[in-house]
Amino acid sequence: MIGFMIVAIASNQIAKVFQRIKFPLITGFIITGILAGSSFLNFIPKRAIDNLEFLNEIALSIIAFSAGAELYLDDMRSRINSIKWMTIWQLVITFFLTSFVIYFIADQIPFMAEMEEAVKISVAILFGTIFVARSPSSAIAVINEMRANGPFTKTAIGVTVVEDVLVVILFAINFSIAKMLISGEEINLLFFGILFFELIASFGIGYVTGKVLEFPFQFKLDKNMKGIIVIFIGYFVYFFSNFIVGFSKELLGHEIILEPLLIAIVGSFVLTNYSKHRIEFKEVLEYISPVIYIVFFTLTGASLSFHTLISVFGIAVGLFLLRLITMILGGIFGVVSAKDPKKYTFIAWMPYLTQAGVALGLATIVSTEFPGWGHHFETIVIAIIVINQLLGPPLFKWVLNYVKESHLKAKSDLKESTRDAVIFGLESQSIALAKQLEKQNWSARIISMEDYDLEGEHKCEIINNFNPTVANLKKLNLDKVEAVVLMLTDEKNYILAEKIYENFGTKDIIVRLNQHENFEKFYKLGALIIEPSTAIVSLLDHFVRSPNATSLLLGMDxxxxxxxxxxxxxxxxxxxxxxxxxxxxxxxxxxxxxxxxxxxxxxxxxxxxxxxxxxxxxxxxxxxxxxxxx
Incomplete structure (x- = not known):
């Protein structure tokens, strides 16, 4: 355990090097695991991996909690029709077409060539199931990075989240069918009755889990303590599921198999949609997830055989292309059925390429259950996930720019200091600021939305009756000024700040804040925020504690x-x-x-x-x- 902890710490540092050269973090984790595993350095021998299985179970439960936490119904209502049709076609075409093709090319896949027909069918439907999985965390990271918003973006995140939940249900069904086919048992009405009971029981226990998850958030506990309790609940889901398997086998002579991933997803969904702790729960998951991913992906890498990975990489590329084709077809049918704009027809598939935690988690379950061919299966899936992680995010970014739903900061044409400032809002403070700037050899212009005829002498350039359209803002050459100061209402300030951020990329946007609750949205735009009430208190505080330094910084000397x-x-x-x-x-x-x-x-x-x-x-x-x- 201590040896693995040292490897995990090293994995975190090595993954950051991969990130600098534009590789996904999980690629760094997996490669570090491979190097530390039995294929190379043997820091994590095979016998140790079996002893660390409980870490896999903890990680899988947290990954499932994260997937369920993204399924927030209120965020999907406006695009429910598009989400419904895109989800249906992506799931149906990807699952059935990939399963069908893999079964018929099984003889060309070395580890499947000698299998019996029933086993080939089982492997094909398990591949088809995992190919349905998406990566909500990767999609959300891209959306946040691009500041994307719009109908295409909402559909993309909605489909990604819904499919990641549905794939767990689909896996529970197909995994049971695969086990029956491989064991040679008859699939009859009794089998489907038991399977239906197991799914209903998993949903019911998931609901109870959701209520239990609310417990740590009803008290004023430290974030670390809340994280520990969530991890413990996640592990208990697996412990309870394993206990039921053994207990039912002993009592009934038949295993009752609950699906722990489904239980965890349902529990997280219940808390997210039917409690007041959604935001806090998501913050805790985001807080503990980095460590969970390090442990899970590093341990997964250590369990891989490098020789096997190299031998199956060509197959992985072929199956990646197969999945890509099915996604393109699913996107076309989804757009047509939902009657979305025609420009989406051949690009609708692009947000869904990326895979990560859930897909790898399901592959790990298959590998554990079927040790004979499961390791080859898992290795191929991991190779496909790595390819998807490399190509998925760049494609998603491209399509967000193509549909014009990204809102990145524009590139400024400012090449050197111009000492030019534009102030929006005409009042005594803006005039005083302009005069002060001019004393420091700055050029200051004041923009007024109304027509003011000010009495008294002032040397400031004032533009009256200004309509802040993008076209009019361009006439101010805001891409060539050093600073913009916004001194209007918060609502008007934010509209202007967004336009300036997205169209001109002005170096510094300075905002005088009126209401503290609006702080966060200006902060996300990278604005420099002055809140007058707290600024005065802070200024007085500094005058009391450091009068000389404060006087110096305020230019009083x-x-x-x-x-x-x-x-x-x-x-x-x-x-x-x-x-x-x-x-x-x-x-x-x-x-x-x-x-x-x-x-x-x-x-x-x-x-x-x-x-x-x-x-x-x-x-x-x-x-x-x-x-x-x-």
């Missing part, structure tokens, strides 16, 4: 100031801070690199593009700016 300087002089690239020949009256406050603040010391090396914040005399600041940013 005529001879002192602060300045952000972007390093563009190549002579300073790679230079250590301690090697800079700065005037003695300057102090470095911070360095920002690629949007991240650095904890600096004398040996920190500078890089082209770093933004260095200095405080000191105005004369020294100007001299230093000429050197660093000529």
């Amino acid at each position: 005529d001879n002192q100031d602060t300045m952000d300087i972007e390093i563009k002089n190549k002579d300073y690239h790679g230079l250590r801070i301690r090697e800079l020949r700065l005037p003695t009256d300057l102090i470095i406050l911070s360095i920002k690199r690629r949007g991240q603040m650095l904890i600096t010391h004398g040996y920190t090396r500078l890089r082209i593009g770093d933004v260095i914040t200095l405080v000191g005399s105005k004369k020294s600041l100007e001299e230093t700016k000429i050197k660093l940013n000529p």
Whole structure:
């Protein structure tokens, strides 16, 4: 156990290297597991994998909880018709066509060639079932990254989540059929009656599990404690299912097989849709999931044979293409049946390529139940999942851009500091800000949505009666200004902030917040947020504790100031801070690199593009700016 924990820690670090070269994290976990397994370093021998089976069960339960937590009905109502038809056709065509084709090409797949007909049918329907599985976590990650929203996006996430739940039910049925076919037992009405009872029992126990899951969220517990309780409940689902199998065999002479994945999904669904703890439950799952994925995928990699993986990779590519064809067909039929726009016809399949946790979990169950050929089966599935993970997210991103539902930050044309600011909102504070900026050699324009005839002298440029359409905003050249300040109502500020973010990519969007509950949506746009009430309290606090520093930062000392300087002089690239020949009256406050603040010391090396914040005399600041940013 200690040895595996060390390997898991190493796996986390190695996976981050894979992520830097645009590979999925799970690829790094699996490869680390293969290296640590019996194929290479043997840090995790085969006998140890059997002893660590309980970790697999914990991981599978958490993966199932996560799948159920994504099935939130209120989010699907607006696109229910499209979700229904796309789900039906994707599931039906993918399952039946892949199962049919795999059965008829079984002789071309080495580990299936010598099988009996009943076993070939079993393997084919298990492949077909797992090919239906999707990856909600990967889809949600892409949607969040692209800030995507719209009918196509809602349909995509809805279908992904629903299919990931339905595949567990489909697997429970087909897994039972496969076991009966392989054992040679007769499939009759009694078999289907028992299977129906097992599914109903799994749903019922799942409902109870959902109520039990609410328990830790009814108390003010630490997030770590809540996570531990959720993990314990997940493990108990597997423990109880295994107990029922043994108990029923002893009492009735027949195994009653509950489906723990289905129990966990139903429990999570119940909590998500019929309790007030949905958001908190999802936060806990997101908190514990990284560790769960590290353990699960690393252990899966360790159980693989590298030689087997290489030998089946060509087959995996062929089956990947087969699955791809069925998804394209499913997408076409889904769009036609739902009467969605025709432009979706040949691209509707693209969001559904990616697979991850549930697919691999089901393959692991097959491998455990059928050790003879199960390892080959699992290895092929893992190879297909890796291909899907490499191609799926880029395709999803492309199609979101194609249907114009991504809302990424636009690229700014700002190539150097222009000291140009645009202020939206005409009032005393905006005029005072513009005058203050002009004293610091900035150019400031004030944009008013109404027609104001202000009395008194002011040198600020004011544009009245401005209609903030994208076309009019382009006339302000917002892609070439350094900062935009929004001083309107929160509703108007947000509409403007989104337009500026998506169309112009202005370097800094500064928002004066009116209501605290709107903080989060501005924060997601990367805006710099000033909340007047808390800002005043914070300012007074700093005046009390550090009056000299606060006076300096506010520019109350005529001879002192602060300045952000972007390093563009190549002579300073790679230079250590301690090697800079700065005037003695300057102090470095911070360095920002690629949007991240650095904890600096004398040996920190500078890089082209770093933004260095200095405080000191105005004369020294100007001299230093000429050197660093000529």
